[in-house]
Amino acid sequence: MVSPISSPPRTDPMLPRPFRVARVRRETADVATLELEALDGLPLNFAPGQFTMLYAFGVGEAPVSISGDAEKPERLVHTIRSVGRVTQALCGLRKGETVGVRGPFGSGWPLERARGGDVVMVAGGIGLPPLRPVIYHLLHHRKEYGRVYLLYGARTPDDLLFPEELKRWQHTLSLAPGSSPVLVTVDRAPESWDGAVGVVTGLIPGLRLDPAHTTAMMVGPEVMMRFTVTGLLERGLKAPDLYLSMERNMKCAVGFCGHCQLGPHFVCKDGPVFALPQLNGWLGRKEV
Amino acid sequence: MSRLNPEHERYLAEHPFFAGLNTKDIAWLADLARPLELAAGEYLYHEGDPSSEFYVMREGLIRLEAHTPGRGFLIIQTLEAGEVLGWSWMMPEVRKTFDARVLKAAHLLAFEAEAVRRRCEQDHHLGYELCKRFSRVIGDRLQATRFRLLDLYGQPH
Numbered sequence: 001m002v003s004p005i006s007s008p009p010r011t012d013p014m015l016p017r018p019f020r021v022a023r024v025r026r027e028t029a030d031v032a033t034l035e036l037e038a039l040d041g042l043p044l045n046f047a048p049g050q051f052t053m054l055y056a057f058g059v060g061e062a063p064v065s066i067s068g069d070a071e072k073p074e075r076l077v078h079t080i081r082s083v084g085r086v087t088q089a090l091c092g093l094r095k096g097e098t099v100g101v102r103g104p105f106g107s108g109w110p111l112e113r114a115r116g117g118d119v120v121m122v123a124g125g126i127g128l129p130p131l132r133p134v135i136y137h138l139l140h141h142r143k144e145y146g147r148v149y150l151l152y153g154a155r156t157p158d159d160l161l162f163p164e165e166l167k168r169w170q171h172t173l174s175l176a177p178g179s180s181p182v183l184v185t186v187d188r189a190p191e192s193w194d195g196a197v198g199v200v201t202g203l204i205p206g207l208r209l210d211p212a213h214t215t216a217m218m219v220g221p222e223v224m225m226r227f228t229v230t231g232l233l234e235r236g237l238k239a240p241d242l243y244l245s246m247e248r249n250m251k252c253a254v255g256f257c258g259h260c261q262l263g264p265h266f267v268c269k270d271g272p273v274f275a276l277p278q279l280n281g282w283l284g285r286k287e288v
Numbered sequence: 289m290s291r292l293n294p295e296h297e298r299y300l301a302e303h304p305f306f307a308g309l310n311t312k313d314i315a316w317l318a319d320l321a322r323p324l325e326l327a328a329g330e331y332l333y334h335e336g337d338p339s340s341e342f343y344v345m346r347e348g349l350i351r352l353e354a355h356t357p358g359r360g361f362l363i364i365q366t367l368e369a370g371e372v373l374g375w376s377w378m379m380p381e382v383r384k385t386f387d388a389r390v391l392k393a394a395h396l397l398a399f400e401a402e403a404v405r406r407r408c409e410q411d412h413h414l415g416y417e418l419c420k421r422f423s424r425v426i427g428d429r430l431q432a433t434r435f436r437l438l439d440l441y442g443q444p445h
Contacts, residue, residue: 125441155441187436191361194391197351198365199432205304206370221440227431 013254016055016100017044019076021093027079027161031126032091033067036076036099043073044101047108048133049245049273053253054078055100056089063250063268064090065219066104067129069136076101079129079161105253107273109134109217110243117213118146120237122228124153124200124220128161130245130272131219139172148173149207150182153200153224157186157193200224204231211236217273219245226284229276242276244283293318296397303344305372305421313414316407321397332388332396333374339382341398342374348394352386365432366391375422377401 019036026032038044044052051065062084068077082091093099111134119138121131131150138148150169154160166182173181183203185196196203201224214237218228225244232242248260248267255269263282265271276283297318300306306314324343326332332343332350345367352364364386367373376382380401408415 153441155439159441185366187439187441189363191353191363193363196349196366196368197363199435201435202428202432203368206368223435223438224440227435 013102013105014252016053016061016102018098019101021095021097021099022075024093024095028159030082030091031079031161032082033077033079033129034090034093034099035068036078036101037074038076038101039098044076044104045073046070046076046104046133048111048137049108049130050104050106051130051250051253051272052076052078052101052103052105053250054080054086054090055102056086056093057098057100059089060086061100061102061251062086062090063105063253065130065245065272067132070133071136071140079126079132081126102253105268107271109273110215110275111137114215114217115141115144116146117215118148118209120149120151120207120209120214120216120232122151122200122204122216122218122220122225124224125155125159126161127219127221127224127245128152131217132162132165134217135169135173139169142173142175146210146213147175147179147208148181149209151200151203152182152184153220154184154186156188157190157195160184160186199227201227201231204228204235207235209235209237212238215241215243217243217245222246222284229283239276243273244276244279245272246274246279247272293321296321296323299346299397300344303370305344305425309414309417313411313417317399317404320399320403322400324394324396324398326390326394326396328390328393330390332390332394333384334387335384337384339374339376339379339384340401342372342377342401342404343396343398345369345371345373346395346397348390348396349392350394351389351391353389354386361387361389365429372422372425374401375425377404378419378422380405 018039021034022037023035046066048070051063053061054064055061064078064080067079080087080090082088123131170182185198189197216232218225246267250268251257251259253268255266260267297315300314300318347369350367353361355361
């Protein structure tokens with residue numbers, strides 16, 4: 001099971017801390033990455049998988065997963081897709097502007113538990129940013145893990161996030177020359193695309209894994225995660241080794257308001273990362 | 289039955305698609321298998337070709353595509369090492385509905401459809417086993433197509 005992170009925010013969790021936008025990177029037509037620095041100079045330590053509440057002043061708050069390197073906490077990095085009023089305002093921020101930050105909140109990925117075995121990460125669409133801190137961790141501690149795979153599905157080649165890093169990771173995540181740890185597929189592509197076209201779950205059968213010693217971490221649309229779970233279980237992985245990052249309507253981020261309730265869990269407080277058995281009976285249930 | 293092609297036999301015996309077939313049938317299929325090597329840019333088959341073979345991809349990347357005047361080649365999907373393609377071999381009247389173009393040099397095993405159909409008519413157990421396996425291939429393709437129709441990545445999670 002996932003344990004709560006042991007480093008709670010130092011201040012009142014409902015009080016945003018002001019951060020300055022140090023850099024904005026336009027990733028795609030509707031996705032931007034913000035690099036933030038605390039005005040008080042104190043770094044925001046976090047564990048891969050955790051999220052913060054980002055406050056666009058005068059507009060509102062939105063939960064956003066941290067997409068940066070946990071070993072470089074002086075730069076707090078978020079990759080945001082513009083899907084509503086708040087995220088549109090966040091994506092529109094420019095260098096030097098100020099944003100409010102609460103957190104970090106929630107559970108992290110099971111990096112300690114995964115140590116010594118193989119790791120499979122499955123990301124769909126905007127699901128890659130919450131896994132990027134895991135990739136950085138694996139790169140920092142590469143020899144402590146076995147084979148590593150990143151399966152990434154996107155709508156089109158133009159929607160692929162971090163394309164330069166994906167190319168680098170193909171080499172840096174590899175344990176042996178010639179292996180391909182990064183497998184990318186898209187739903188639709190122009191003729192010039194020379195990569196895979198198809199669903200991300202279609203990449204699972206080709207993986208070389210030790211199923212008894214493999215931890216899987218996945219983020220994406222819930223339908224995608226349900227099919228991914230099925231595909232991984234068919235490959236012989238065990239349910240307790242499958243971890244999913246869930247998304248619900250998170251508002252307070254500390255389990256007060258109940259907006260993000262998923263059965264017996266509050267996604268903001270007990271998640272967002274859950275081991276599959278914790279979601280037993282709740283994944284795919286229409287009423288929640 | 290004598291081991292006519294032990295390398296093919298070993299490969300098929302370890303391939304998940306053929307798992308559970310008896311050794312006699314694996315040996316027969318291994319003997320039937322015709323190795324095929326295609327360079328990038330070559331076509332495995334074209335739209336309208338008869339469904340005269342099915343294939344197991346050992347290496348490479350193959351793209352199923354359809355050409356539309358004014359829009360060029362529309363990509364349906366890609367197939368990678370380990371995948372089985374050409375399920376229409378079961379129905380002799382069916383012709384290929386897409387082009388299959390090699391993107392990365394491909395090494396395949398080709399199985400003559402008529403010979404497999406004849407064998408299946410004589411041995412309904414093998415026929416049923418192959419039908420189950422190809423039904424899974426068809427089901428997986430259908431599921432993948434539905435999944436893509438949902439355009440999941442285009443929406444917020």
